[in-house]
Amino acid sequence: MENRDHYYEDYELGQQWTSSGRTITESDIVQYCVFTHDLHPAHMDAEYARGTEFGARTAPGAMVFSYTVGLAHHFNNTAHFTYGHDRLQYPRPVFAGDTIHARTTVDEKREYPRDPANWGMVVLKYEGINQRDEVVFVGYHQCMVRKRGSAR
C-alpha cells in the first residue's frame, strides 16, 4: 500500500474499480463485537440467532461498512480528507464464511463552495458484494479532495 496525492482532477465521473476479496470469518465478527461492545445476540449468541429470520449470527452493518471501505482503497490518498459518509445501507446479511469484495464508483464531482480554488468534493459510492454477487452494503463517501496546484 502506497501513499499518493490523487487530485480532484484525477477522478473521472463514472470511473469504477473492484477490489480483491476478503472472507469474513467468525473471528472477525467476535473481535469486532467485543471491540465495539456491540454484544447484540444477533451477532454474539448462536442459539438465539438460530431462531431469527436469518438463522445464524450476522456481522454488524457498521463492521461490513469498514471492511468494505478498507478493501476499496488500492492506495492511501494523501490529497483527501473525509467530510462524511451518507446513506449506508445493509440490504442483505453477512455471515461468517461469506467472502466480500468492494466495488467503488466515482458517483459525483462538485465544487467546494467555501474554497473552490483549492478544494473539490468527490463522492465515492462503495458497494460490498458477496460470493453470490449479492450487494450486502452500499454507502457514499463524501471526500474533500485537493485540486492540482492548490496551496498547502
Place this chain on the structure above:
Amino acid sequence: MKATTRYFEEYEVGQTWETMGRTITETDIVYFCTYSTDFHPAAVDVEFSKQFAFGNRISPGMLTFQVSVGLAGEWNLAARTVGHDRLRYPRPTFAGDTIRVRATVVDTSPAPGGQADAGLVTIQYEAANQRNETVLACRHFLLVQRAGV
C-alpha cells in the same frame, strides 16, 4: 448490560439517553486500522501527521462511528439496523480523548414498503469529547417490530 425487547410503540420522538464514556486509546486506533485494513497515514504514521495543524495521528472517523454505535446501541431483540446516514466528523479525535454519546429519537414512521408488523425508528447520535465538543453526528435507522404481532 443485557439484551431487552423494546417495541416500536415504546419509542417516542424526543426520548433521549446518554451513554457512559469511553477513552479512545492508541490501541483502538492501531487495532481499527489493522482489522479494517484502512491504513491511511493520518491514522497510522506519526511522522506524516506532523505536517498538519493537528500534529498527531487522528482516530479515523469510521472508528469514532463504530465506538459510538457500540456505546449507544440498545441490544434490542425487536430491532434490526437497516442503515445509517449523514455521518459527520466535525472535529478530530485523538488517542486519549474520551467520548460519550447522546442518543435522541428523532422520528418514528411506518416501515418502508408497507410492512405492517414493524415501524422505522430514526435515532440521532451525537458523540462529544471531554471538552464537550461534538466529534461525530449520525443517524441510525432501525426496523422495529410492533407489539403483539
